[in-house]
Amino acid sequence: MGFRHKANMRPMLQVFMLVTCCLCLELTCAIDTLRVSQSIRDSEVLVSNGQNFKLGFFSPVNSNQRYVGIMYNIPVPTVIWVANRDKPLNDSTGKVEMSEDGNLVILDGQEEVLWSSNLSWSVANCSAHLLDTGNLVLQDNLSGMILWESFQHASDSLIQRMKIMTDLRTNEKNILTSWRSPSDPALGSFTASIELLELPQLVVWNGSDPYWRSGPHNGQIFIGISHMDAYLYQNGVDMVNDNPGTAYLTFTYFNASVLTYFVLNVSGIIQQKLWSDGKRDWEVTWWSIESECDVYSKCGPYGSCNAKAVPMCTCLPGFEPKNVDEWNAANWISGCTRKTSLQCETNNSIGKMGKQDGFLRLKTVKLPDHAKWFPALEAHCGSQCLNNCSCIAYAYYSGIGCMQWTDSLIDVQKFSGGGGDLYIRLAHVELDNKKDQTTIIATTIVLGFIMITICTYFLLNWYRGSKQKCWRLLTRSRGTDPGYSKESLPKDYVNGVKLEEVPFFKFEMLSKATGNFDSAFKLGQGGFGPVYKGKLPSGQEIAVKRLAGSSNQGLQEFKNEVELISKLQHRNLVRLLGCCVESEEIMLVYEYMPNRSLDAYLFDKQKLLDWKTRVVIIEGICRGLVYLHRDSRLRIIHRDLKASNILLDEELNPKISDFGLARIFGGKQDQANTTRVVGTFGYMAPEYALEGRFSEKSDVYSFGVLLLEIVSGRRNTSFYNDEQAQSLVAYAWKLWNEESMINLMDPLIFDPQMEPKILRYANVGLLCVQEVAQDRPSISTILSMLSSEIVDLPHPEQPAFIVHQRSSEASPSKFSANDITVTIVEGR
Structure with missing residues (x-):
């Protein structure tokens, strides 16, 4: 009996296993479907x-929703x-469900609908599929018709085979937000x-205003x-x-196995x-805005923007500033x-004939907005x-044909490569002026060459006299006799800097180079004085x-610069010419x-620095x-290390500048005292x-403040009167201390x-801004920490918080919240 019982059970067990396998197989195949x-x-x-x-629930960074x-x-x-961009859930009780009317819905813990696909009609037999393209579709299971798809309701991202579209006939748009x-x-x-105003183009809007095109x-x-x-063509971007x-x-990216998208x-x-x-x-491989010139109409109507020029905006030829x-x-x-x-405007107004207008060619520019297409050959355009x-x-x-403009020429940009050639219409007298200017320039070059040859003798005489004057200036405050000789200078000074090796410029040359120190060439203002481009x-x-x-300030700072920076050669230090x-x-x-x-x-958030660029800047300053x-x-x-004293070259590589307050340490000296405390509030070590005690660790403190500014994107002084x-x-x-350092990061x-x-x-x-100087790491150790050569970082001790005194009894001090160098004299 026992044997027969087991024999009878075997078919039932086989049926059970078969049903179980089928159920498992169905579940396995259905993980992409609701x-x-x-x-x-x-x-x-x-x-x-x-x-x-995958489709599921998530919380953005720094959010619990x-x-x-x-x-x-x-x-x-x-x-x-x-899906539910404007209606988040406050807890984890939500669910995504396929409703009986065929809509995909998001429900909270109380079964209230927070979001729905909102089909215009009810479909009884419908399912939701997450396709391997990233498209979420609702499909009628009977007809196979796609009733709704996420590709037609874009968020902020464009992935392969998705379409951003505009259809003026049906008044439909699919846009990124x-x-x-x-x-x-x-x-x-x-x-x-x-945007489909004449010629289709992609436009980024800031509210109702164009921001980029x-x-x-x-x-x-x-x-x-x-x-x-080549870039966009290889990436399969197509309009x-x-x-x-x-x-x-x-x-459609040329390599289908590579993940890539636009956001x-x-x-x-x-x-x-x-x-x-x-x-x-x-990795970010391309971005639409690389400079301020990429921002729409940076230079206004009839202005042209060149990111490599100073100033970046100029008027188009034949035009002048409106204000x-x-x-x-x-x-x-x-x-x-x-x-x-x-x-033609003159003829219409006074009925007189004048010389015919002409065209001036501007090469490699971003063509203005609002172009109109005309059916004309190139020769007739x-x-x-x-x-x-x-x-x-x-x-x-080529590929577009003849374009003409009848409105203001707006959003013109000078390119170093690419773009197109723009022919702007000018009055005949303006075209003549261009020819005259070319002749004048050529004549000036020839005469200038002759004058330079004639003046060489006088320049050599001035150069010798200027050296003698500068030697007297530099040694006057050292207490030396004006009738000194080189041998009378301190030995470390003579070995450190030889003034004969510092080039001298004539005042007249610098005046011409800067447009007679025109305010239009002014780059900034510091404690030493104004700085001009020339x-x-x-x-x-x-x-x-x-x-x-x-x-x-000035005389002492001038001597410092000549003594120090003229002999320093490093890619991350600005060069004194x-x-x-x-x-x-x-x-x-x-x-x-x-x-x-x-x-x-x-x-300035319009000039966005991504994290990789900030790393290059931080490590460059450190080096x-x-x-x-x-x-x-x-x-x-x-x-006086601070953000305004870090200059950036054309590739955004950092260079430390302004050595007017710097001091030389000799031999085994590692600390010095001064009664003249100079620097900038917020960056000075306690x-x-x-x-008045300063050392290498003083610079380390300043570097720490600067490092925190770069990470946070906020000025140290931005917390002035902050609760x-x-x-x-x-x-x-x-x-x-709150273990929430993530909130320090610049959100951008x-x-x-x-x-x-x-x-x-x-x-x-x-670690750099700790109160006790000995606790701060050396700058070489900091470089090892940043590059992860030192894996485990110590916990920092409490920094010192130095607050500017406001009471009338406070020691005299000069203060500015605008990064002006200050001098503080306080009794100790």
């Missing part, structure tokens, strides 16, 4: 069949679509859409993007405009990100106006424009620092830094300090500000994958 009345809860996900994408989104199925959380902030996916202020598409590339001829009133943008970030910049398997992180005062103050919004009326008095410019571009006859661009007559001591004038001449100072980039403290033949303490903290250092320390550079590295840099910053 059917009617099925749902996923907060901890569950749908995963596409090829494992590329829950959203439902489509993400790349990779270790780094990367959300490319969000930025997040409100890195921690809030709600609808932000920036949108990207296809791509220029028209010629069938292969957008002609308004510099140096993108399709088959039907009138309809256009869409899509892309409109919270700052209104479109970035392309590409996944690096080696780094296990996203000269605003233009000189670098407010270019009002743009330019025509100098001379066109011939110009004549057609000339016959129309309303036409003020034309261009011909151009030598050789074409070399320079920065001229001129001692202000009212300055309490020479000096001028003539006609009671004292000036220093430096190499020109086209991107000016770090503070302009760091605290410059290592050279000053350890590697140069003179051990130098800078004493032992230096309060007791949270009295300074950035105090705020960082508060966050450290936040990236979850980079979070550990950014926190490491903030940790190093706090």
